[in-house]
Amino acid sequence: MNRSDFFRDVSEVVMLIPYGRVTTYGAIAEYLGTKSSARMVGYAMHALVAGEYPAHRVVNRSGQLTGHIHFQNPGMADRLIAEGITVIENQIVDFNKHFWNPFIELSV
């Protein structure tokens, strides 16, 4: 799998995240078979923010909006709040209640 494949796959998974749900960099990385490259998933997000992808639904393992800096206009938190998710200080409240697991939801 080359870089562009990876980026494309990441964008596909991100696109599948349901409204009002969130997932993590690691979950996506693991789903794509590159478990140890969660960081690359984060890197791939740069390309997605510019596009029509719900990149705001991807947070870190503890439910923190570590990528909020890369959003403008509606901030990352505002976009999530708009979807019914409670966010306090860049931290999602009841994170696991909103967590979307690619493995289970896409029944691999």
Add this chain to the structure above:
DNA sequence: CCCGTGACTGGCA
């Protein structure tokens, strides 16, 4: 070509 820098994470102290 080498080096520092991350939207990260699991494991272990």
Add this chain to the structure above:
DNA sequence: ATGCCAGCCACGG
């Protein structure tokens, strides 16, 4: 429970 550390690897200077 909390915090630190070593892998991780594409990019830009």
